[in-house]
Amino acid sequence: MVIFWTHEFTQHKITATLAEAEVTMTAKEHRYTVTVLWTGNTGQGTRSYRSYERAYDLCAPGKPTIAGSSDPAFRGDSSRWNPEDLLVGSLSACHKLWFLGLCAQAGVVVTAYEDHAEGVMLEEASGAGQFTSVTLKPVVTISAESDETTAMALHHQAHELCFIARSMNFPVTAEPIIKREPSPAS
Numbered sequence: 001m002v003i004f005w006t007h008e009f010t011q012h013k014i015t016a017t018l019a020e021a022e023v024t025m026t027a028k029e030h031r032y033t034v035t036v037l038w039t040g041n042t043g044q045g046t047r048s049y050r051s052y053e054r055a056y057d058l059c060a061p062g063k064p065t066i067a068g069s070s071d072p073a074f075r076g077d078s079s080r081w082n083p084e085d086l087l088v089g090s091l092s093a094c095h096k097l098w099f100l101g102l103c104a105q106a107g108v109v110v111t112a113y114e115d116h117a118e119g120v121m122l123e124e125a126s127g128a129g130q131f132t133s134v135t136l137k138p139v140v141t142i143s144a145e146s147d148e149t150t151a152m153a154l155h156h157q158a159h160e161l162c163f164i165a166r167s168m169n170f171p172v173t174a175e176p177i178i179k180r181e182p183s184p185a186s
Contacts (some may be wrong), residue, residue, distance in 0.1 A: 035059045036068075055080065084131075088119040090164045091134050091172055098158035099138070108151045109143035111181060136174045144183040151178045 040053030054070035055077060070076030071084055092115045103110050115138040123129040142151050155176040159165060165172040
């Protein structure tokens with residue numbers, strides 16, 4: 001089963017009028033802190049555009065360090081994660097986490113999940129740029145007794161709930177494929 005949809009940036013109103021009294025919905029605020037430590041000073045600092053490496057470490061307390069750099073198109077190291085990779089990965093991971101949680105609540109048993117997400121970034125002549133789209137392509141395997149239609153509906157719901165996708169100002173498209181495990185032999 002394959003169904004496609006797109007989530008685009010929308011504003012969400014958090015106040016409503018009830019019996020002529022303004023009611024404000026409570027929101028729970030979460031904060032995330034990271035440290036980016038530039039490790040690419042080769043001894044000359046940024047004396048010239050070619051005199052330094054783009055290498056950095058992305059750190060957070062209690063978590064493994066992520067070795068980062070810029071995209072190789074911008075003099076980066078292809079063996080390290082670049083911000084563009086991390087953005088696409090964040091969208092994919094957020095969708096997966098919501099989907100798995102919703103499936104667990106709905107009784108849909110997921111036995112495998114793999115996403116080959118792709119982001120498209122447009123670089124302008126000035127050097128500035130922005131993402132124009134990200135496409136998630138999750139391939140999900142569910143147990144033989146799980147309902148394929150429900151699994152697909154939960155993909156749509158996960159897409160609408162994903163914190164990261166809701167924060168983007170470009171289309172995020174999901175193209176999920178649901179596979180079912182074969183029924184056990186009687």
